[in-house]
Amino acid sequence: GDSVTQMEGPVTLSEEAFLTINCTYTATGYPSLFWYVQYPGEGLQLLLKATKADDKGSNKGFEATYRKETTSFHLEKGSVQVSDSAVYFCALRRFSGTYKYIFGTGTRLKVLA
Amino acid sequence: NAGVTQTPKFQVLKTGQSMTLQCAQDMNHNSMYWYRQDPGMGLRLIYYSASEGTTDKGEVPNGYNVSRLNKREFSLRLESAAPSQTSVYFCASSEVQGVAAGELFFGEGSRLTVL
Numbered sequence: 001g002d003s004v005t006q007m008e009g010p011v012t013l014s015e016e017a018f019l020t021i022n023c024t025y026t027a028t029g030y031p032s033l034f035w036y037v038q039y040p041g042e043g044l045q046l047l048l049k050a051t052k053a054d055d056k057g058s059n060k061g062f063e064a065t066y067r068k069e070t071t072s073f074h075l076e077k078g079s080v081q082v083s084d085s086a087v088y089f090c091a092l093r094r095f096s097g098t099y100k101y102i103f104g105t106g107t108r109l110k111v112l113a
Numbered sequence: 114n115a116g117v118t119q120t121p122k123f124q125v126l127k128t129g130q131s132m133t134l135q136c137a138q139d140m141n142h143n144s145m146y147w148y149r150q151d152p153g154m155g156l157r158l159i160y161y162s163a164s165e166g167t168t169d170k171g172e173v174p175n176g177y178n179v180s181r182l183n184k185r186e187f188s189l190r191l192e193s194a195a196p197s198q199t200s201v202y203f204c205a206s207s208e209v210q211g212v213a214a215g216e217l218f219f220g221e222g223s224r225l226t227v228l
Contacts, residue, residue, distance in 0.1 A: 043219030
């Protein structure tokens, strides 16, 4: 069945450091891929998405490219801020009557000033 | 601009007690979902409702029941709580069509502890 694997956290970085959070997936066909972010005490919210191979999703300085050949959707940001401290979830989505998501286990990011 | 509202935010139960988590959305979405979030396991789908009047099991439905009361409201019931149901529960909604089709909108979560 479908699955999503994320790198284990926590990830601790200094402000302005470069961020990469790895995400790989296993799926048949061509699912859409997502990154959701969960700030402390809140529900998840969409960060970015890509719906087909080679698409690049971007938002708030974060980017991720849908790589079908490596079944990956790694999240990157060139310069992190303290306000980026959160838990990041990679997910894939299929449509079967309704939209169904498979989430990764989440990666906690802590950015130090 | 409420979005998705869950109640209660915190609850402590004893083993065997029952309770209902309430969820309401004001975005006129057709689909609603209940997830549980556990450390090291991400989010797992408990039940979902593709549209008013329908409900279906997700990945981990055992020990839960749901009711899609109307288009706005989707409740999750624990009939006889067990310690394994200690978790953070999230309600979410989405629309099938439109610019934000398929995007999940989440509530703030309900933290449940079963002793």
